[in-house]
Amino acid sequence: MLVLKTFARYWLPLVTWMTMIFVVSADQESAQHSSRILEPLLRWLFPKLTPEQVGPVVFAIRKLAHSTEYAVLAALSWRAMRRPVRDDPRPWRWSHAFFALLLTVGYAASDEFHQSFVPTRTGTVWDVVIDSGGAMLGLAAVWLWGRVKRRW
Numbered sequence: 001m002l003v004l005k006t007f008a009r010y011w012l013p014l015v016t017w018m019t020m021i022f023v024v025s026a027d028q029e030s031a032q033h034s035s036r037i038l039e040p041l042l043r044w045l046f047p048k049l050t051p052e053q054v055g056p057v058v059f060a061i062r063k064l065a066h067s068t069e070y071a072v073l074a075a076l077s078w079r080a081m082r083r084p085v086r087d088d089p090r091p092w093r094w095s096h097a098f099f100a101l102l103l104t105v106g107y108a109a110s111d112e113f114h115q116s117f118v119p120t121r122t123g124t125v126w127d128v129v130i131d132s133g134g135a136m137l138g139l140a141a142v143w144l145w146g147r148v149k150r151r152w
Contacts, residue, residue, distance in 0.1 A: 021069060074135035078139060092146055
């Protein structure tokens with residue numbers, strides 16, 4: 001029972017987030033879906049934006065979203081790996097952060113590989129770099145949060 005409770009508390013959020021990333025990356029019309037929402041919103045917020053300016057802003061927002069989803073993935077990975085262990089009083093361990101980063105970068109690479117099989121999507125090394133940067137920022141945010149809260 002304890003194993004199931006530990007899995008549900010620490011690993012299930014990670015597996016759920018990974019599944020969400022996998023499902024979204026298989027969306028053949030991902031760019032069109034987000035553009036349908038973002039373009040009208042940008043034109044409403046910034047009426048002076050020209051059509052030539054809207055495209056790059058939408059692109060930047062999409063890349064920021066990519067980075068953010070992998071920041072969350074890295075934080076969830078770290079959380080699953082560091083689950084409280086009674087014999088280790090240190091909540092932050094660099095080994096947990098390293099393996100969380102390794103898992104996240106590996107998942108980013110596999111996600112881009114997966115996208116290369118979706119007809120309207122492409123998998124790029126550049127996206128893996130963006131995702132990895134997001135993962136590092138996510139882990140940095142976890143570390144900073146712990147420092148501010150004086151937990152480590």
